Amino acid sequence: MSTSLRTRISSLRYAASALTLLLAGCVSGPDHVPPQMPLPANFEEGGKKSNGHVVTAEWWTAYRDKPLDGLVTHGLRENLDVLQALENINSASANVTIAGAGGLPSLTVGASHTLSGEKGRLRTTVGTTNTSGGEASLSWLLDFFGQYRRSRESAIASLGAAYATADNAKLTFLKDLVESYIDARYYQERIALSQANLKSRQQTYELTQLQLRAGAASRPDVVQAEGLVKSTKSEIPGLQQSFTESAHHIATLIGMPASSLMGELQKRAGQPVFRGDLRAGIPADLIRNRPDIRMAERELAAAVADIGAAEAQLYPSITLSGSISPSWVKSSGASGGSLTSWSFGPSLNLPIFDGGTLRANVEIEKSDAKAQYLAWKAAVLNGVEEVENALTAVRRDTQTLEPLRRQVQTAQESLALSTTSYKDGASSLLDILDAQRSVSDAQASLAATVQQVAKDYVDLYVAIGAGYLEPQHVAAKPTTKSG
Structure with a gap:
């Protein structure tokens, strides 16, 4: 074989290899680049330490409430919204196969x-x-121009969005369940307070009747005392109805009939109080931890891949x-x-003449990608706002707890003194009734604030994207040898 022929054969081989690489790498449209935006180094009322991955943090256990823990565990397995979102993952996974099938023999x-x-x-x-x-x-x-490769990229990104949607459904469930449980225990507390106040006002009413017989009280005094008893009685049915509605909603959330859950929830328990650390992390953590932000980023990736699929149809x-x-x-x-x-x-x-349809499709996909980028930015900013608001609420509402507890104590002391003074004839019935109203109002304010502070922590940990994935406990079993 002559040298010239060898050279030509070698050149053809290199050309064929180069053409193969060129066709393999010739994919239309832009490649997706993870979006970025400037964020502050820390939250306004937060620290500068990153939280890391908090997606497995079981923050609700900080309420130290065993019934609540059981409801969460059961609900994460049985909540219908979560199950629907998980099922959508299977559909999105099948779409990945369909999207890439067109480019295969x-x-x-x-x-x-x-x-x-x-x-x-x-x-x-x-x-x-x-x-x-x-x-x-x-x-x-x-598939020289990557139409099906881009379509498969889009389907894979949509699959990632489906996973993020399922995570978001879990986070939404956690917020709804824990807050509904907090509400149920709040109404139980209010019912117990109203029943205690009713007993106190009933005693005052009976005392006033005795004073009337003894000539130390007037008929209007008796009427006032009786009116306060009836007013207190009228509060209780509404509170019981609110408790029942909260219990029914909890049963729906965890996929159980209300009848099978009502007995357990009706057992008296105190209001949940969060006893964990205040961990907010930094704004950059949200991009990694919040599922709604990850979902928006995956939808953006799918939209960018769709641009390439649309451009490939021009060729x-x-x-x-x-x-x-x-x-x-x-x-x-x-x-x-x-x-x-x-x-x-x-x-x-x-394609030669199509009336501009194919190019219009490209422009549509580009516009969709821009819209998805704006949606991602909005999700990030919304997440930062939610954390900022939750931090402010936790700090401000917590500061009111101790003054309210002191106010309840002061009102109760004032009621005791007024009752003793009335029995001795040194004060009027109006002083007792005012003192009883003060006790009732202070107790109701304290219970409402305890409820709100407990919810503030829910808002904070949901806002930072915590607790929607189950921790994987891998225990290494020791190996033993016999013989």
Whole structure:
């Protein structure tokens, strides 16, 4: 072989390799780059230490409430919204296969057998023919410009968005369940306070009746005391109804009939009080931990990939197709024979005039990608705002607890003094009634604030994206050898 021929062969080999690499890397449209935006180093009322991954933090256990822990564990497995979101992952996973299938070879195989003939007037079969055949067809669209590769990228990004949507459903469930539980225990507390106040006011009413008989009280005093008793009685049914509604909602959230849960919730328990650390992390943590932000980022990635899929349709497409059809024919009275037909060849599809439809599709996808980027930015800013608001609420509401507790103590002391003074005839019934109202109002304010502070912590930990994934406890078992 001459040197010139060797050189030409070598050049052809390099050219073929270069063409293969070029076609393999020729993908239309931009590649997705994780979006970024400037964020403050810390929250206004937070520290500068990162939280790291808090997605497995079981923050609700800081309430130290065993019934609540059980409800959360059961609900994460049985909540219908969570189960629906998890099921959507299966659909999104199947879409990944469908999206990439167009760029892979397609092979179909078929077979047939027919019996044919003619019938005369004497109903005898004439010229019966048996025909057996088969067919195999192969088609392969050469994805030179990456239409199906981009479509598969979009489907994979949508699958990631489906996972994030399921995580967000879990986080939404946690917020709804824990806050509903806090509400239920608040109404129980209010019912208990109202029943205690009713007992106190009933005693005052009975004392006033005795004073009336002794001539130390007037009829209007008795009427006032009786009116306060009836007013207190009228509060209790509304509070009981609110408790029942909260209990019913909890049962719905965890996928249970209300009747099977009501008995457990009706057992008296104190209001939940958060006894954990105040951990907010830094704004940058939200991009990693909040599922709604991750969902928005994945939807942006899908939109960017769709641009490439749309641009690829502007270019020619080449399809390789072929078929082979063997058949065997046997007629009555004759020996059988076989026949095989086949075909193979490429086909070219070149878009020329489409009225601007294909380019308009590209512009639509570009606009969708821009909109998704703005949606991602909005999700980040909304997350920062929610954490800032939750931090402020926790700090401000917590500061009111101790003064309210002191106010309750002071009102109770004032009521005791007023009652003793009234019995001695040194004060009027109005002083007792005012003192009782002060006690009732102070107790109701304290219970409402305890409820709100407990909810503030829920808002904070949901806002930072904590607790929607179950921790994986991997225990290393020791290996032993016998013998």
